[in-house]
Amino acid sequence: xxxxxxxxxxxxxxxxxxxxxxxxxxxxxxxxxxxxxxxxxxxxxxxxxxxxxxxxxxxxxxxxxxxxxxxxxxxxxxxxxxxxxxxxxxxxxxxxxxxxxxxxxxxxxxxxxxxxxxxxxxxxxxxxxxxxxxxxxxxxxxxxxxxxxxxxxxxxxxxxxxxxxxxxxxxxxxxxxxxxxxxxxxxxxxxxxxxxxxxxxxxxxxxxxxxxxxxxxxxxxxxxxxxx
Amino acid sequence: xxxxxxxxxxxxxxxxxxxxxxxxxxxxxxxxxxxxxxxxxxxxxxxxxxxxxxxxxxxxxxxxxxxxxxxxxxxxxxxxxxxxxxxxxxxxxxxxxxxxxxxxxxxxxxxxxxxxxxxxxxxxxxxxxxxxxxxxxxxxxxxxxxxxxxxxxxxxxxxxxxxxxxxxxxxxxxxxxxxxxxxxxxxxxxxxxxxxxxxxxxxxxxxxxxxxxxxxxxxxxxxxxxxxxxxxxxxxxxxxxxxxxxxxxxxxxxxxxxxxxxxxxxxxxxxxxxxxxxxxxxxxxxxxxxxxxxxxxxxxxxxxxxxxxxxxxxxx
Numbered sequence: 001x002x003x004x005x006x007x008x009x010x011x012x013x014x015x016x017x018x019x020x021x022x023x024x025x026x027x028x029x030x031x032x033x034x035x036x037x038x039x040x041x042x043x044x045x046x047x048x049x050x051x052x053x054x055x056x057x058x059x060x061x062x063x064x065x066x067x068x069x070x071x072x073x074x075x076x077x078x079x080x081x082x083x084x085x086x087x088x089x090x091x092x093x094x095x096x097x098x099x100x101x102x103x104x105x106x107x108x109x110x111x112x113x114x115x116x117x118x119x120x121x122x123x124x125x126x127x128x129x130x131x132x133x134x135x136x137x138x139x140x141x142x143x144x145x146x147x148x149x150x151x152x153x154x155x156x157x158x159x160x161x162x163x164x165x166x167x168x169x170x171x172x173x174x175x176x177x178x179x180x181x182x183x184x185x186x187x188x189x190x191x192x193x194x195x196x197x198x199x200x201x202x203x204x205x206x207x208x209x210x211x212x213x214x215x216x217x218x219x220x221x222x223x224x225x226x227x228x
Numbered sequence: 229x230x231x232x233x234x235x236x237x238x239x240x241x242x243x244x245x246x247x248x249x250x251x252x253x254x255x256x257x258x259x260x261x262x263x264x265x266x267x268x269x270x271x272x273x274x275x276x277x278x279x280x281x282x283x284x285x286x287x288x289x290x291x292x293x294x295x296x297x298x299x300x301x302x303x304x305x306x307x308x309x310x311x312x313x314x315x316x317x318x319x320x321x322x323x324x325x326x327x328x329x330x331x332x333x334x335x336x337x338x339x340x341x342x343x344x345x346x347x348x349x350x351x352x353x354x355x356x357x358x359x360x361x362x363x364x365x366x367x368x369x370x371x372x373x374x375x376x377x378x379x380x381x382x383x384x385x386x387x388x389x390x391x392x393x394x395x396x397x398x399x400x401x402x403x404x405x406x407x408x409x410x411x412x413x414x415x416x417x418x419x420x421x422x423x424x425x426x427x428x429x430x431x432x433x434x435x436x437x438x439x440x441x442x443x444x445x446x447x448x449x450x451x452x453x454x455x456x457x458x459x460x461x462x463x464x465x466x467x468x469x470x471x472x473x474x475x476x477x478x479x480x481x482x483x484x485x486x487x488x489x490x491x492x493x494x495x496x497x498x499x500x501x502x503x504x505x506x507x508x509x510x511x512x513x514x515x516x517x518x519x520x521x522x523x524x525x526x527x528x529x530x531x532x533x534x535x536x537x538x539x540x541x542x543x544x
Contacts (some may be wrong), residue, residue, distance in 0.1 A: 078531065082527075082528065082531060085524055085527070086524070089517075090520065091244045091517055091520070096499065102491065102539075109355045113514060114520075119522075124459070128459055131455060145500075147501065149500065159453060163384070169500070173517070174517060180500070181499075181500070185472070185478055185481065186477050186478045186480065186481020186484075186485075187474045187477045187478050187481075188477060188499065190499060190500075191473065191477060191499055192470060192473040192474060192477070193465075193471050194499075195473045196464065196465040196466045196470055196473070197465065197471075199465075199466045200465050200466060201471045209465075212465055213465075216463065216465075219462070
């Protein structure tokens with residue numbers, strides 16, 4: 001992709017950085033589409049209410065699971081896994097993290113990838129979240145993204161990670177709002193995995209990625225024994 | 229004055245050495261960095277189809293990947309065998325309030341840098357906050373041991389000179405893995421050197437005093453992230469790339485925030501949409517979705533049954 005026009009215009013602002021060119025080019029595209037998107041949405045507050053409600057409800061559920069100290073850890077983890085299963089749109093996330101590689105996968109590989117990635121995410125995050133006990137998470141705002149996604153903004157309160165910003169990017173499909181990305185302190189999960197998967201595929205092809213993914217999922221199974 | 233003497237300069241906050249070391253690195257690396265900036269990125273060698281696949285913005289940010297990976301490998305070994313075990317011991321011997329106090333004191337020590345950068349970014353309200361923060365914590369907070377300022381809702385800002393440079397439009401330059409100090413970019417590396425100048429009062433201390441303060445600070449910080457780092461290492465598909473992306477995105481977001489821009493919005497289109505194939509994928513997605521939902525419901529039922537069973541076991 002080359003953005004010659006906006007690239008040359010941005011010279012004044014950021015000398016010699018291709019990254020800035022791309023960001024600027026992306027920004028100009030976004031701005032154009034933003035003007036059309038915002039005109040479609042009459043009442044932003046009403047539009048954002050459902051995704052915010054989903055995010056809030058999910059956080060409440062996670063926190064209430066984490067506060068069950070008398071339940072064994074593996075049960076808590078599996079309950080969080082279950083919540084993650086429900087609110088994440090794994091098909092879209094798989095597509096986004098694979099980016100242009102998605103097209104190179106055949107149907108069977110795509111299906112396999114969605115399945116493994118889903119398992120991977122729910123296990124890693126289920127296990128991680130289980131350590132954060134005395135934290136509250138405050139949903140303090142949301143914004144409409146250019147093409148109709150909604151980003152819900154939240155902040156950790158108390159504990160060691162007081163003040164950490166966590167944003168959830170949500171998209172509506174088949175009438176349901178689901179999470180398609182988590183952005184912690186500016187670091188997007190989708191973007192980070194995309195780079196890692198891109199690297200693995202560039203070096204070893206899709207087979208290598210599947211191999212690694214299965215390896216990780218097997219490791220996780222040892223750490224968190226399956227409940228079912 | 230003693231601290232401007234030659235001896236004082238040599239001693240100054242490691243910064244004498246740090247500056248020398250970093251500026252040497254910078255001079256050596258700058259030309260190398262520019263010549264290495266090929267369109268695909270040095271680390272990803274491959275065919276034309278590969279260059280089409282890789283993200284241009286990402287690989288371009290890391291023309292020094294080969295060297296960086298080498299240094300990263302060394303840093304990792306140092307962390308795994310030396311720093312992390314030491315941090316584990318530190319966490320084991322100290323009560324948590326001591327670790328919190330160490331964090332608070334070090335934050336107070338670094339306040340002049342943050343205050344200066346507020347000013348450089350023309351953020352006088354933030355500078356005011358930080359001034360108040362120092363006054364509160366140095367006095368009521370018993371020399372920084374207790375973070376009184378946070379209790380009275382004075383926010384902790386995190387401006388640094390790398391961000392200040394970004395604020396005035398300096399691009400971050402190539403990603404740079406520094407020995408010992410970890411991830412940086414050329415811009416942020418320079419920023420760190422400048423920031424360390426703000427703790428000029430370290431020059432009043434003998435050199436071992438400086439080393440102890442910095443050492444304890446490092447150990448203490450590391451001890452707060454033992455599990456996080458272990459997990460990230462374990463779960464990453466390429467830990468070097470994971471660290472680089474996390475660092476770059478976090479810094480970009482901070483600079484964007486300093487400039488009053490919205491970083492996510494800028495990165496939006498490339499990250500979240502594929503126009504040409506949107507429809508096709510959408511259709512396929514819906515298929516997968518329906519199947520997943522069916523599976524999910526089945527799993528949920530199974531899970532409920534087993535959770536009840538588990539709960540039963542616990543009671544027994």
